[in-house]
Amino acid sequence: MSFSLPPDISVQRQRLDNGMVYQFRHKTLGQLGRIVLQDSADGLCQISSEVAGDRDDPMTQTRSQIFEPLSQQLATALKAAVGKGRQTVVNPLSKKALPTPSKESVTTEQIPCPRCGEIAALVIVANHAKEVAEMEDCAQKTRSIYENSDVAAWIVGAPVGNIEGAPVSPILRVWPTRHPIRYGSPKMFCAELEAILPRHCGGRLT
Ligand SMILES: [Zn+2]
Ligand SMILES: [Zn+2]
Incomplete structure:
Protein backbone atom coordinates (compact mmCIF):
# COMPACT_ATOMS: atom_id res chain seq x y z
CA MET A 1 0.00 0.00 0.00
CA SER A 2 1.37 3.39 -0.89
CA PHE A 3 -0.03 6.27 1.05
CA SER A 4 1.63 9.33 2.51
CA LEU A 5 0.44 10.68 5.82
CA PRO A 6 0.30 14.38 6.66
CA PRO A 7 3.62 15.43 8.28
CA ASP A 8 2.11 15.89 11.75
CA ILE A 9 0.66 12.37 11.89
CA SER A 10 2.60 9.20 12.56
CA VAL A 11 1.50 5.59 12.53
CA GLN A 12 2.53 2.43 14.34
CA ARG A 13 1.63 -0.96 13.05
CA GLN A 14 0.91 -3.87 15.35
CA ARG A 15 0.17 -7.41 14.28
CA LEU A 16 -2.80 -9.24 15.77
CA ASP A 17 -3.50 -13.00 15.70
CA ASN A 18 -6.12 -12.42 13.05
CA GLY A 19 -5.16 -9.09 11.57
CA MET A 20 -3.39 -5.78 12.01
CA VAL A 21 -3.80 -2.55 13.96
CA TYR A 22 -2.65 0.82 12.67
CA GLN A 23 -2.41 3.26 15.57
CA PHE A 24 -2.28 6.94 14.57
CA ARG A 25 -0.74 9.70 16.60
CA HIS A 26 -0.89 13.46 16.06
CA LYS A 27 2.04 15.72 16.88
CA THR A 28 0.01 17.96 19.20
CA LEU A 29 -3.25 16.07 19.78
CA GLY A 30 -1.63 12.81 20.92
CA GLN A 31 -3.44 9.52 20.23
CA LEU A 32 -5.75 10.18 17.30
CA GLY A 33 -7.37 6.87 16.50
CA ARG A 34 -6.79 3.52 14.91
CA ILE A 35 -7.69 1.36 11.98
CA VAL A 36 -8.16 -2.32 12.66
CA LEU A 37 -8.05 -5.03 10.00
CA GLN A 38 -9.56 -8.29 11.16
CA ASP A 39 -10.08 -11.55 9.37
CA SER A 40 -13.16 -13.43 10.42
CA ALA A 41 -13.57 -17.21 10.27
CA ASP A 42 -15.61 -17.02 7.05
CA GLY A 43 -12.73 -15.38 5.22
CA LEU A 44 -14.15 -11.88 5.34
CA CYS A 45 -11.75 -9.02 6.07
CA GLN A 46 -13.24 -6.25 8.20
CA ILE A 47 -11.68 -2.77 8.18
CA SER A 48 -12.78 -0.64 11.13
CA SER A 49 -11.79 2.89 12.11
CA GLU A 50 -12.08 4.21 15.65
CA VAL A 51 -11.40 7.72 16.89
CA ALA A 52 -9.52 7.92 20.21
CA GLY A 53 -11.09 9.27 23.37
CA ASP A 54 -14.30 9.57 25.30
CA ARG A 55 -17.38 10.45 23.29
CA ASP A 56 -18.25 13.37 25.63
CA ASP A 57 -14.77 14.86 25.43
CA PRO A 58 -14.84 17.97 23.17
CA MET A 59 -11.31 17.06 22.06
CA THR A 60 -12.67 13.83 20.57
CA GLN A 61 -14.57 16.02 18.09
CA THR A 62 -11.33 17.82 17.18
CA ARG A 63 -9.53 14.51 16.73
CA SER A 64 -12.43 13.16 14.73
CA GLN A 65 -12.35 16.09 12.28
CA ILE A 66 -8.76 15.19 11.42
CA PHE A 67 -9.05 11.42 11.65
CA GLU A 68 -12.33 10.84 9.82
CA PRO A 69 -11.29 11.97 6.30
CA LEU A 70 -7.87 10.38 6.76
CA SER A 71 -9.31 7.06 7.92
CA GLN A 72 -11.72 6.97 4.99
CA GLN A 73 -8.90 7.44 2.48
CA LEU A 74 -6.74 4.89 4.25
CA ALA A 75 -9.52 2.34 4.57
CA THR A 76 -10.11 2.61 0.83
CA ALA A 77 -6.39 2.17 0.12
CA LEU A 78 -6.22 -0.78 2.53
CA LYS A 79 -9.25 -2.38 0.94
CA ALA A 80 -7.59 -2.14 -2.47
CA ALA A 81 -4.38 -3.62 -1.06
CA VAL A 82 -6.07 -6.47 0.81
CA GLY A 83 -8.97 -7.15 -1.45
CA LYS A 84 -7.31 -9.19 -4.17
CA GLY A 85 -9.93 -11.89 -4.63
CA ARG A 86 -11.13 -11.45 -1.07
CA GLN A 87 -14.30 -10.17 0.50
CA THR A 88 -13.53 -6.92 2.28
CA VAL A 89 -15.90 -4.78 4.32
CA VAL A 90 -15.14 -1.19 5.30
CA ASN A 91 -17.07 -0.16 8.40
CA PRO A 92 -17.97 3.51 9.04
CA LEU A 93 -15.92 5.46 11.60
CA SER A 94 -16.82 4.35 15.10
CA LYS A 95 -17.12 6.94 17.84
CA LYS A 96 -17.26 4.47 20.66
CA ALA A 97 -14.47 5.03 23.15
CA LEU A 98 -11.37 2.94 22.52
CA PRO A 99 -10.36 0.64 25.33
CA THR A 100 -7.89 2.65 27.40
CA PRO A 101 -4.46 1.25 26.52
CA SER A 102 -2.84 1.56 29.92
CA LYS A 103 -3.66 3.17 33.22
CA GLU A 104 -1.94 6.47 33.77
CA SER A 105 0.60 6.70 36.55
CA VAL A 106 -0.47 10.04 37.92
ZN1 LIG B 1 -0.03 11.11 31.21
ZN1 LIG C 1 -16.60 26.23 49.49
Missing part, protein backbone atom coordinates in the same frame (compact mmCIF):
# COMPACT_ATOMS: atom_id res chain seq x y z
CA THR A 107 -0.70 11.59 41.34
CA THR A 108 -3.80 13.54 42.21
CA GLU A 109 -3.99 16.31 44.73
CA GLN A 110 -7.34 17.50 46.09
CA ILE A 111 -7.46 21.14 47.11
CA PRO A 112 -10.10 22.11 49.71
CA CYS A 113 -12.16 25.27 49.56
CA PRO A 114 -10.68 27.75 52.08
CA ARG A 115 -14.17 28.61 53.35
CA CYS A 116 -16.20 25.40 53.55
CA GLY A 117 -13.45 22.81 53.42
CA GLU A 118 -15.05 20.78 50.63
CA ILE A 119 -12.90 19.64 47.72
CA ALA A 120 -12.85 22.61 45.34
CA ALA A 121 -10.08 21.76 42.92
CA LEU A 122 -8.15 18.82 41.59
CA VAL A 123 -4.56 18.82 40.39
CA ILE A 124 -3.38 15.84 38.38
CA VAL A 125 0.39 15.64 38.41
CA ALA A 126 1.73 13.90 35.32
CA ASN A 127 5.45 13.61 35.93
CA HIS A 128 6.18 12.05 32.55
CA ALA A 129 4.34 14.58 30.36
CA LYS A 130 6.40 17.33 28.77
CA GLU A 131 5.14 17.71 25.24
CA VAL A 132 1.73 19.02 24.24
CA ALA A 133 0.78 15.62 22.78
CA GLU A 134 1.73 13.84 26.02
CA MET A 135 -0.50 16.26 27.92
CA GLU A 136 -3.35 15.47 25.52
CA ASP A 137 -2.81 11.73 26.02
CA CYS A 138 -2.95 12.30 29.74
CA ALA A 139 -6.15 14.34 29.44
CA GLN A 140 -7.69 11.45 27.45
CA LYS A 141 -6.64 8.76 29.89
CA THR A 142 -7.50 10.59 33.11
CA ARG A 143 -10.82 11.94 31.92
CA SER A 144 -12.88 9.69 34.21
CA ILE A 145 -10.94 11.05 37.22
CA TYR A 146 -11.74 14.72 36.61
CA GLU A 147 -15.18 14.07 35.17
CA ASN A 148 -16.23 12.14 38.28
CA SER A 149 -14.81 14.61 40.77
CA ASP A 150 -16.52 17.50 38.92
CA VAL A 151 -14.45 20.30 40.44
CA ALA A 152 -12.02 22.69 38.72
CA ALA A 153 -9.23 20.46 37.44
CA TRP A 154 -5.77 20.87 35.96
CA ILE A 155 -3.12 18.55 34.62
CA VAL A 156 0.38 19.72 35.44
CA GLY A 157 3.21 18.09 33.55
CA ALA A 158 6.94 17.70 34.21
CA PRO A 159 9.31 20.69 34.29
CA VAL A 160 10.72 21.36 30.84
CA GLY A 161 13.14 24.14 31.75
CA ASN A 162 13.65 27.25 33.82
CA ILE A 163 12.67 30.87 33.42
CA GLU A 164 14.41 33.25 35.82
CA GLY A 165 15.28 30.37 38.11
CA ALA A 166 11.73 28.99 38.33
CA PRO A 167 10.83 25.62 36.78
CA VAL A 168 8.36 25.79 33.94
CA SER A 169 5.84 23.00 33.26
CA PRO A 170 2.97 22.47 30.86
CA ILE A 171 -0.36 23.31 32.51
CA LEU A 172 -3.71 22.21 31.10
CA ARG A 173 -7.03 23.25 32.59
CA VAL A 174 -9.36 20.37 31.74
CA TRP A 175 -12.53 20.83 33.79
CA PRO A 176 -15.27 22.09 33.71
CA THR A 177 -14.11 23.74 30.49
CA ARG A 178 -11.00 23.00 28.54
CA HIS A 179 -8.41 25.69 28.14
CA PRO A 180 -5.38 25.72 25.85
CA ILE A 181 -2.13 24.23 27.18
CA ARG A 182 0.25 26.82 28.61
CA TYR A 183 3.72 26.60 30.05
CA GLY A 184 4.15 28.23 33.44
CA SER A 185 5.89 28.24 36.82
CA PRO A 186 4.42 26.89 40.08
CA LYS A 187 3.97 30.50 41.18
CA MET A 188 1.87 31.28 38.14
CA PHE A 189 -0.18 28.13 38.67
CA CYS A 190 -0.77 28.94 42.36
CA ALA A 191 -2.02 32.39 41.40
CA GLU A 192 -4.51 30.82 38.99
CA LEU A 193 -5.64 28.32 41.61
CA GLU A 194 -6.03 31.01 44.27
CA ALA A 195 -8.14 33.07 41.92
CA ILE A 196 -10.49 30.14 41.37
CA LEU A 197 -10.85 28.66 44.87
CA PRO A 198 -13.00 31.51 46.30
CA ARG A 199 -15.59 30.83 43.58
CA HIS A 200 -16.46 27.54 45.28
CA CYS A 201 -18.46 29.37 47.94
CA GLY A 202 -20.26 32.15 46.17
CA GLY A 203 -19.64 32.21 42.49
CA ARG A 204 -20.06 30.38 39.28
CA LEU A 205 -17.33 28.04 38.23
CA THR A 206 -16.23 28.62 34.67
Whole structure:
Protein backbone atom coordinates (compact mmCIF):
# COMPACT_ATOMS: atom_id res chain seq x y z
CA MET A 1 0.00 0.00 0.00
CA SER A 2 1.37 3.39 -0.89
CA PHE A 3 -0.03 6.27 1.05
CA SER A 4 1.63 9.33 2.51
CA LEU A 5 0.44 10.68 5.82
CA PRO A 6 0.30 14.38 6.66
CA PRO A 7 3.62 15.43 8.28
CA ASP A 8 2.11 15.89 11.75
CA ILE A 9 0.66 12.37 11.89
CA SER A 10 2.60 9.20 12.56
CA VAL A 11 1.50 5.59 12.53
CA GLN A 12 2.53 2.43 14.34
CA ARG A 13 1.63 -0.96 13.05
CA GLN A 14 0.91 -3.87 15.35
CA ARG A 15 0.17 -7.41 14.28
CA LEU A 16 -2.80 -9.24 15.77
CA ASP A 17 -3.50 -13.00 15.70
CA ASN A 18 -6.12 -12.42 13.05
CA GLY A 19 -5.16 -9.09 11.57
CA MET A 20 -3.39 -5.78 12.01
CA VAL A 21 -3.80 -2.55 13.96
CA TYR A 22 -2.65 0.82 12.67
CA GLN A 23 -2.41 3.26 15.57
CA PHE A 24 -2.28 6.94 14.57
CA ARG A 25 -0.74 9.70 16.60
CA HIS A 26 -0.89 13.46 16.06
CA LYS A 27 2.04 15.72 16.88
CA THR A 28 0.01 17.96 19.20
CA LEU A 29 -3.25 16.07 19.78
CA GLY A 30 -1.63 12.81 20.92
CA GLN A 31 -3.44 9.52 20.23
CA LEU A 32 -5.75 10.18 17.30
CA GLY A 33 -7.37 6.87 16.50
CA ARG A 34 -6.79 3.52 14.91
CA ILE A 35 -7.69 1.36 11.98
CA VAL A 36 -8.16 -2.32 12.66
CA LEU A 37 -8.05 -5.03 10.00
CA GLN A 38 -9.56 -8.29 11.16
CA ASP A 39 -10.08 -11.55 9.37
CA SER A 40 -13.16 -13.43 10.42
CA ALA A 41 -13.57 -17.21 10.27
CA ASP A 42 -15.61 -17.02 7.05
CA GLY A 43 -12.73 -15.38 5.22
CA LEU A 44 -14.15 -11.88 5.34
CA CYS A 45 -11.75 -9.02 6.07
CA GLN A 46 -13.24 -6.25 8.20
CA ILE A 47 -11.68 -2.77 8.18
CA SER A 48 -12.78 -0.64 11.13
CA SER A 49 -11.79 2.89 12.11
CA GLU A 50 -12.08 4.21 15.65
CA VAL A 51 -11.40 7.72 16.89
CA ALA A 52 -9.52 7.92 20.21
CA GLY A 53 -11.09 9.27 23.37
CA ASP A 54 -14.30 9.57 25.30
CA ARG A 55 -17.38 10.45 23.29
CA ASP A 56 -18.25 13.37 25.63
CA ASP A 57 -14.77 14.86 25.43
CA PRO A 58 -14.84 17.97 23.17
CA MET A 59 -11.31 17.06 22.06
CA THR A 60 -12.67 13.83 20.57
CA GLN A 61 -14.57 16.02 18.09
CA THR A 62 -11.33 17.82 17.18
CA ARG A 63 -9.53 14.51 16.73
CA SER A 64 -12.43 13.16 14.73
CA GLN A 65 -12.35 16.09 12.28
CA ILE A 66 -8.76 15.19 11.42
CA PHE A 67 -9.05 11.42 11.65
CA GLU A 68 -12.33 10.84 9.82
CA PRO A 69 -11.29 11.97 6.30
CA LEU A 70 -7.87 10.38 6.76
CA SER A 71 -9.31 7.06 7.92
CA GLN A 72 -11.72 6.97 4.99
CA GLN A 73 -8.90 7.44 2.48
CA LEU A 74 -6.74 4.89 4.25
CA ALA A 75 -9.52 2.34 4.57
CA THR A 76 -10.11 2.61 0.83
CA ALA A 77 -6.39 2.17 0.12
CA LEU A 78 -6.22 -0.78 2.53
CA LYS A 79 -9.25 -2.38 0.94
CA ALA A 80 -7.59 -2.14 -2.47
CA ALA A 81 -4.38 -3.62 -1.06
CA VAL A 82 -6.07 -6.47 0.81
CA GLY A 83 -8.97 -7.15 -1.45
CA LYS A 84 -7.31 -9.19 -4.17
CA GLY A 85 -9.93 -11.89 -4.63
CA ARG A 86 -11.13 -11.45 -1.07
CA GLN A 87 -14.30 -10.17 0.50
CA THR A 88 -13.53 -6.92 2.28
CA VAL A 89 -15.90 -4.78 4.32
CA VAL A 90 -15.14 -1.19 5.30
CA ASN A 91 -17.07 -0.16 8.40
CA PRO A 92 -17.97 3.51 9.04
CA LEU A 93 -15.92 5.46 11.60
CA SER A 94 -16.82 4.35 15.10
CA LYS A 95 -17.12 6.94 17.84
CA LYS A 96 -17.26 4.47 20.66
CA ALA A 97 -14.47 5.03 23.15
CA LEU A 98 -11.37 2.94 22.52
CA PRO A 99 -10.36 0.64 25.33
CA THR A 100 -7.89 2.65 27.40
CA PRO A 101 -4.46 1.25 26.52
CA SER A 102 -2.84 1.56 29.92
CA LYS A 103 -3.66 3.17 33.22
CA GLU A 104 -1.94 6.47 33.77
CA SER A 105 0.60 6.70 36.55
CA VAL A 106 -0.47 10.04 37.92
CA THR A 107 -0.70 11.59 41.34
CA THR A 108 -3.80 13.54 42.21
CA GLU A 109 -3.99 16.31 44.73
CA GLN A 110 -7.34 17.50 46.09
CA ILE A 111 -7.46 21.14 47.11
CA PRO A 112 -10.10 22.11 49.71
CA CYS A 113 -12.16 25.27 49.56
CA PRO A 114 -10.68 27.75 52.08
CA ARG A 115 -14.17 28.61 53.35
CA CYS A 116 -16.20 25.40 53.55
CA GLY A 117 -13.45 22.81 53.42
CA GLU A 118 -15.05 20.78 50.63
CA ILE A 119 -12.90 19.64 47.72
CA ALA A 120 -12.85 22.61 45.34
CA ALA A 121 -10.08 21.76 42.92
CA LEU A 122 -8.15 18.82 41.59
CA VAL A 123 -4.56 18.82 40.39
CA ILE A 124 -3.38 15.84 38.38
CA VAL A 125 0.39 15.64 38.41
CA ALA A 126 1.73 13.90 35.32
CA ASN A 127 5.45 13.61 35.93
CA HIS A 128 6.18 12.05 32.55
CA ALA A 129 4.34 14.58 30.36
CA LYS A 130 6.40 17.33 28.77
CA GLU A 131 5.14 17.71 25.24
CA VAL A 132 1.73 19.02 24.24
CA ALA A 133 0.78 15.62 22.78
CA GLU A 134 1.73 13.84 26.02
CA MET A 135 -0.50 16.26 27.92
CA GLU A 136 -3.35 15.47 25.52
CA ASP A 137 -2.81 11.73 26.02
CA CYS A 138 -2.95 12.30 29.74
CA ALA A 139 -6.15 14.34 29.44
CA GLN A 140 -7.69 11.45 27.45
CA LYS A 141 -6.64 8.76 29.89
CA THR A 142 -7.50 10.59 33.11
CA ARG A 143 -10.82 11.94 31.92
CA SER A 144 -12.88 9.69 34.21
CA ILE A 145 -10.94 11.05 37.22
CA TYR A 146 -11.74 14.72 36.61
CA GLU A 147 -15.18 14.07 35.17
CA ASN A 148 -16.23 12.14 38.28
CA SER A 149 -14.81 14.61 40.77
CA ASP A 150 -16.52 17.50 38.92
CA VAL A 151 -14.45 20.30 40.44
CA ALA A 152 -12.02 22.69 38.72
CA ALA A 153 -9.23 20.46 37.44
CA TRP A 154 -5.77 20.87 35.96
CA ILE A 155 -3.12 18.55 34.62
CA VAL A 156 0.38 19.72 35.44
CA GLY A 157 3.21 18.09 33.55
CA ALA A 158 6.94 17.70 34.21
CA PRO A 159 9.31 20.69 34.29
CA VAL A 160 10.72 21.36 30.84
CA GLY A 161 13.14 24.14 31.75
CA ASN A 162 13.65 27.25 33.82
CA ILE A 163 12.67 30.87 33.42
CA GLU A 164 14.41 33.25 35.82
CA GLY A 165 15.28 30.37 38.11
CA ALA A 166 11.73 28.99 38.33
CA PRO A 167 10.83 25.62 36.78
CA VAL A 168 8.36 25.79 33.94
CA SER A 169 5.84 23.00 33.26
CA PRO A 170 2.97 22.47 30.86
CA ILE A 171 -0.36 23.31 32.51
CA LEU A 172 -3.71 22.21 31.10
CA ARG A 173 -7.03 23.25 32.59
CA VAL A 174 -9.36 20.37 31.74
CA TRP A 175 -12.53 20.83 33.79
CA PRO A 176 -15.27 22.09 33.71
CA THR A 177 -14.11 23.74 30.49
CA ARG A 178 -11.00 23.00 28.54
CA HIS A 179 -8.41 25.69 28.14
CA PRO A 180 -5.38 25.72 25.85
CA ILE A 181 -2.13 24.23 27.18
CA ARG A 182 0.25 26.82 28.61
CA TYR A 183 3.72 26.60 30.05
CA GLY A 184 4.15 28.23 33.44
CA SER A 185 5.89 28.24 36.82
CA PRO A 186 4.42 26.89 40.08
CA LYS A 187 3.97 30.50 41.18
CA MET A 188 1.87 31.28 38.14
CA PHE A 189 -0.18 28.13 38.67
CA CYS A 190 -0.77 28.94 42.36
CA ALA A 191 -2.02 32.39 41.40
CA GLU A 192 -4.51 30.82 38.99
CA LEU A 193 -5.64 28.32 41.61
CA GLU A 194 -6.03 31.01 44.27
CA ALA A 195 -8.14 33.07 41.92
CA ILE A 196 -10.49 30.14 41.37
CA LEU A 197 -10.85 28.66 44.87
CA PRO A 198 -13.00 31.51 46.30
CA ARG A 199 -15.59 30.83 43.58
CA HIS A 200 -16.46 27.54 45.28
CA CYS A 201 -18.46 29.37 47.94
CA GLY A 202 -20.26 32.15 46.17
CA GLY A 203 -19.64 32.21 42.49
CA ARG A 204 -20.06 30.38 39.28
CA LEU A 205 -17.33 28.04 38.23
CA THR A 206 -16.23 28.62 34.67
ZN1 LIG B 1 -0.03 11.11 31.21
ZN1 LIG C 1 -16.60 26.23 49.49
